[in-house]
Every structure is written in C-alpha cells, then in structure tokens.
Amino acid sequence: MDLETFQWLLTDDGQRLLDRATHVYVDAEGDPVRAASSVRRIEPDADRAAAALTQVQLRARAVAKFGDDAVGMYFTPDALEQSTRARVAAHRAARLAAAQPASVIDLGCGIGGDLIAFARAGLTTAGVDLDPVRVAIAAANLAALGLPGATQVADATSIDLSGFAVAFADPARRSGRGRTFRVEDWTPPWSFVQSLLTRAAVVKVAPGVPHELIPAGVEAEWVSDDGEVKEASLWSGPLATVARRATVIGAGGLATLTEDDDPWQGRERPVRELGRFLYEPDGAVIRAGLVTAVAAGVGGGLIDEHIAWVTSDDSFHTPFARGYRVLEEVPFREKPLRAALRERSIGVLTIKTRGVDVVPETLRKRLALRGENTATLVLTRIKDTGTALLVAPF
Structure with missing residues (x-):
C-alpha cells in the first residue's frame, strides 16, 4: 500500500469502503477469495479495494496484540508483526512514566504501538520513522484513539535528541534475507544503539540478546506475556535501577524479579x-539468569547446576515458574519407557525436555501411545544422568 492509497482510506469515501469491506469479510466468514471478489464489486479501483480488505484482515489479526483498539487502527503486515504487544508496551510506558521524564521520542515508531502506550501513560511523545506510510499510519492511529503525539518522516540517526528527556528505539531486526540475529544488520545499527545507551534511553531488543553485548551500567529487562518471552529492554542512565530483571505479565497481573531477590548471586x-x-x-x-532467585523463593534448589529446573519439598504458587508434583520416575530409554506408558494406559502425553537431545514431537510418535489417561513427562538430566519423571501440574 502506497501513501496516496492510505491517505485515500482516511477520506469519507475510504471510510465507507472500510466499513463495507468489514461487513463483507464477516459475511464471507474470513474467506479471502470470496471477500476480495465482493469488495471489488463495491470498489473497482484494484489498489483501493485491496488496501481496504487488507486493513480489515490485519485488524482481525491485530486483536491478539492490541485488543479492542485494533478494530479502529491501521497496519501494514510487516509493521504489525514487528509491533509490541499492547500489554508489554503499557508496562514499559508505565515504568517510564514513573521516572517522570518531560518527554520521550520514539526513534523508529512504525505504526505507533509504543507511541500509543506512551501517550496513554501521560508522556509527551513524538515519533520518527524513515517510512512515510508508517509515519502516516502512526499519526492516524493516534488520532483514531484520541491520543496526542507528533510524528515525522526522518532518519533516527540524524535527529537532535537534546530536546527530549528520553529516547526510545526498537531497531528493525531484518535484513534483505529476512529476520537477522546479527546486531550489525539492525536498523538503526548497533553502534547507534550503543550511543543511545550513554544517555537516558530505552532500547527494545530481541530476547536472545547476548549478555556480553549489554554495556556496563545498563539494565537488561526480559519480559514475557502469557508465558512467552517477547522481548528484552535495555534501560540506561537514571532509568537503570538494577543489572538484570525478569518481568512476567499474565492473567494475574504483573510481577518482576531482579538480582536483588537472589541470595545466591556470586555464590555456588x-x-x-x-x-x-x-x-x-x-x-x-531463564534469560535473565535468575533461576536461583526462583529456587530461593520456593525454598529449594536446582536438580542440576546447568539445567533450569528447580526442585523443592514444598508446594508454592509463584508467577515466576510453573509448578509440578513429582509422581514417579519411569525409564529414560525409549523401549522400556514405551512399555511403562502403556502399562499406565497413557494415550495423551505432554513432553517437556531440558538438557537432553530429544525432540518431543518425534518421540511422541515413536512411543505409539494408546490408552485413556493423560500425563506430563519431564525428560532431563540429574547428575549427568538422563532422567524421566511423570509429573502433575498444579
């Protein structure tokens, strides 16, 4: 979708087409071929018809990230994929607002997901991006949600940041070959990120960021949403309060863990x-290296020095870990394991592996399960010995 087509979508005629395309998509039960045919009968211009139907489809997909806001927002496929989940962005914005900065600039604002969160948190916000379409979409999304904020087409690396209290950046982690894990391929590049981190800044990075890349004095916060690690954020200057932090967002709210909660730091x-x-x-x-903090919280320890399983004699509910009752140990080798599962009439099996070279889907097929019972199997190492445990979540 080019800029001219998007701007047309914002006109009265474009809004009427979007509304009709939404009804067509619902009536077609999500069938893209049927929906496209119907929209083309309404709007003969192929680009406008395709843009309207694409927006309807993207809005449906975006509900998972943006909730009810998605139905009035605008997207591009790539920008939607790269944007931050609303709950994660809201956490970052709330933490930033608590520091009471005068303003924040989003360097690479995309379609405005983080701008929306910053504005809702009461921050004075501005966003820049190299892509004119994304900048126009970000402005339209702020307007659609009744939020203040300025946007501009600009190169993030050339902006004078002196007028902003905090800089936020979410470097694009894609090259011409697709997603990249090389920091040299990011846009803006890692060298620019390093320069940002010498001042008050927040930089969103991939959760797999190597610890050795994180500059001294910069806080690294890993964030999971509903059990899935979504990102890491690097906080610098006065925004950094610890070295490492794990933040867990779930149905029960938000909880955070830092190295200050770990009495085993610097010890065996x-x-x-x-x-x-x-x-x-x-x-x-796990990404934050705070497994021993969980062990301390449940009054337990690790089953192996190098494996992220914690064990305890006591039952605890913690937002930082999923708990299981150990039922029994079963054979680790495949043939006797298959016999043990059949003896227990286990036909549905959840397999969790850690520290062993086993592909759960492949093993499940080879076990040829049958029976009316369900179970959870943990395959791991204890004292360098392969171990299989039947457990029950609680």
Missing part, C-alpha cells in the same frame, strides 16, 4: 536431591 549454585515438587521457571527468568 544450590544443587540438591530431587524433591516432591518441580518448578519450571518462566522464560524471562
């Missing part, structure tokens, strides 16, 4: 015998 990791309960730390906790 607490390994102990398998207890009556296992705890599977959230991915954000």
Whole structure:
C-alpha cells in the first residue's frame, strides 16, 4: 500500500469502503477469495479495494496484540508483526512514566504501538520513522484513539535528541534475507544503539540478546506475556535501577524479579536431591539468569547446576515458574519407557525436555501411545544422568 492509497482510506469515501469491506469479510466468514471478489464489486479501483480488505484482515489479526483498539487502527503486515504487544508496551510506558521524564521520542515508531502506550501513560511523545506510510499510519492511529503525539518522516540517526528527556528505539531486526540475529544488520545499527545507551534511553531488543553485548551500567529487562518471552529492554542512565530483571505479565497481573531477590548471586549454585515438587521457571527468568532467585523463593534448589529446573519439598504458587508434583520416575530409554506408558494406559502425553537431545514431537510418535489417561513427562538430566519423571501440574 502506497501513501496516496492510505491517505485515500482516511477520506469519507475510504471510510465507507472500510466499513463495507468489514461487513463483507464477516459475511464471507474470513474467506479471502470470496471477500476480495465482493469488495471489488463495491470498489473497482484494484489498489483501493485491496488496501481496504487488507486493513480489515490485519485488524482481525491485530486483536491478539492490541485488543479492542485494533478494530479502529491501521497496519501494514510487516509493521504489525514487528509491533509490541499492547500489554508489554503499557508496562514499559508505565515504568517510564514513573521516572517522570518531560518527554520521550520514539526513534523508529512504525505504526505507533509504543507511541500509543506512551501517550496513554501521560508522556509527551513524538515519533520518527524513515517510512512515510508508517509515519502516516502512526499519526492516524493516534488520532483514531484520541491520543496526542507528533510524528515525522526522518532518519533516527540524524535527529537532535537534546530536546527530549528520553529516547526510545526498537531497531528493525531484518535484513534483505529476512529476520537477522546479527546486531550489525539492525536498523538503526548497533553502534547507534550503543550511543543511545550513554544517555537516558530505552532500547527494545530481541530476547536472545547476548549478555556480553549489554554495556556496563545498563539494565537488561526480559519480559514475557502469557508465558512467552517477547522481548528484552535495555534501560540506561537514571532509568537503570538494577543489572538484570525478569518481568512476567499474565492473567494475574504483573510481577518482576531482579538480582536483588537472589541470595545466591556470586555464590555456588544450590544443587540438591530431587524433591516432591518441580518448578519450571518462566522464560524471562531463564534469560535473565535468575533461576536461583526462583529456587530461593520456593525454598529449594536446582536438580542440576546447568539445567533450569528447580526442585523443592514444598508446594508454592509463584508467577515466576510453573509448578509440578513429582509422581514417579519411569525409564529414560525409549523401549522400556514405551512399555511403562502403556502399562499406565497413557494415550495423551505432554513432553517437556531440558538438557537432553530429544525432540518431543518425534518421540511422541515413536512411543505409539494408546490408552485413556493423560500425563506430563519431564525428560532431563540429574547428575549427568538422563532422567524421566511423570509429573502433575498444579
């Protein structure tokens, strides 16, 4: 979609077409071929018809990230994929607002997902992006939601940042070959990110960012949403309060864990015998290197120094880990394991692996399960020995 077509969508005629395309899409039950044929009968201009129907389809997909806001917003496929989930953006904006900065500039604002969160948090916001279409969409999204904020087409690396209290950046992690994990391929590049981190800034990076890349004095926060690690944020200057943080967002709200919660920092990791309960730390906790903080929280230890399973003799509910009751140990080798599962009439099996070279989907097929019972199987190592445990989540 080019800029001219998008601007037409914002006109009265474009809005009427969007409204009719929405009804057509619903009537077609999401069938893109039927919907496209119907929209083309309404609007003969192919580009306008395609743009309207694409917006309807993207809005439906965007509900998972933006909730009810999505039905009135605008997107491009790539920008929607790259945008931050609303709950994650809201957490970052709330944390930033708590620091009471005078203003924040979004360097690479895309379609405005983070701008929306910043504005809702009461921050004075501005956003720039190299893509004129994304800038126009960001402005339209702010307007659609009744939020203030300025947008401009500009190169983030050439902006004078002196007038802004905080700079936020979400470098594009794609090259001509698709998604990239090389920081040299980011846009803006890693060298620009490093320069930002010498002042008050927040930079969104991939959750797999190597710890050795994080400059001294910069806080790294890993964030998971509904159990899925979504991103890491680097906080610099006065915004950095600790070195590492894991933030977990779920149905029960938000919880955060830092190295200050870990009495084992700088000490030998607490390994102990398998207890009556296992705890599977959230991915954000693992990325942040705070598994031993979870162990301390449940009065337990690790089953192995190098594996992120925590064990305890006590039952705890914690937002930072999923808990399981250990039922019994079963054979680790495939043939006797298959016999043990059949003996227990287990026909549906959830397989969790950590520290062993096993592909759950492949193993499940080879086990040829049958029976009326369901179970959860943990395959891991304890003292360098392959171990299989039947467990029950609680």
